[in-house]
Amino acid sequence: MELSNKQIDINRREILRLLISTQRDGIESVIDYLYSSGFFIVPSSLKRHHCWKGGLAQHSLNVCNIALSFGKELHRSSIVLCALLHDICKASQLYYDDKGNLHHRNTYIQGHGIRSVKLLEMLNLTLSNDERRAIRWHMGGYYASEDEIADLEMAKKSKLWEIIHKADLLDAEIK
Numbered sequence: 410m411e412l413s414n415k416q417i418d419i420n421r422r423e424i425l426r427l428l429i430s431t432q433r434d435g436i437e438s439v440i441d442y443l444y445s446s447g448f449f450i451v452p453s454s455l456k457r458h459h460c461w462k463g464g465l466a467q468h469s470l471n472v473c474n475i476a477l478s479f480g481k482e483l484h485r486s487s488i489v490l491c492a493l494l495h496d497i498c499k500a501s502q503l504y505y506d507d508k509g510n511l512h513h514r515n516t517y518i519q520g521h522g523i524r525s526v527k528l529l530e531m532l533n534l535t536l537s538n539d540e541r542r543a544i545r546w547h548m549g550g551y552y553a554s555e556d557e558i559a560d561l562e563m564a565k566k567s568k569l570w571e572i573i574h575k576a577d578l579l580d581a582e583i584k
C-alpha cells in the first residue's frame with residue numbers, strides 16, 4: 410500500500426491542525442522539524458508496520474484518533490501531542506534519496522521512545538513529566554535498564570501512557 414499525494418496532503422493538514430490546536434509552547438519549531446525531516450512522506454519502518462510512503466504520518470494520525478476515542482477524560486492536548494509525536498525520531502532515520510530510493514540512518518541511542526523525547530526537548534517543546542513518560546515508554550519498556558525501572562513503573566500507572574501504548578499496539582498490528 411502506498412498513499413496518494415492527495416492523501417499525504419490531507420494527513421499533513423490534519424496533523425498540523427491538531428498540533429496547532431494544542432497551543433503548546435514550542436510547537437512551531439516541532440512543525441518546522443516535521444517539514445524538514447520528511448515526517449509527512451517517509452514510511453514508519455523499512456519492513457515492519459506502515460512500511461510505505463506516508464506511513465509514519467498515517468500511523469501517527471491513526472494512533473491519535475484511537476487514543477482520543479479511549480481517553481475522553483484526559484487533556485485532549487496531551488493525547489494529541491503524545492500520539493502524533495511518539496515516533497517523531499523515525500522521521501530522520503528514514504529518508505528518500507534523489508532517485509526516490511529509501512535509506513536508513515543508524516542511531517546510537519537505544520530505544521526510539523527516548524530518542525523521540527530527546528528530539529522534542531531539543532526542539533524546545535514543553536512536555537509534562539506524564540507526557541514525557543508516555544512517549545518514552547510507549548513500546549512498553551522492554552529495554553528498560555535497572556536505573557530506569559522506577560520511571561517505567563511510574564509510566565505504567567498513568568492513564569495517558571496506557572492509552573498511547575494501547576493505541577500504538579492496535580494500529581501497528583492492523584497494518
Ligand SMILES: [Fe+2]
Nearest residue numbers: 495496521547
Ligand atoms: Fe514506536
Ligand SMILES: [Fe+2]
Nearest residue numbers: 468495496577
Ligand atoms: Fe508507533
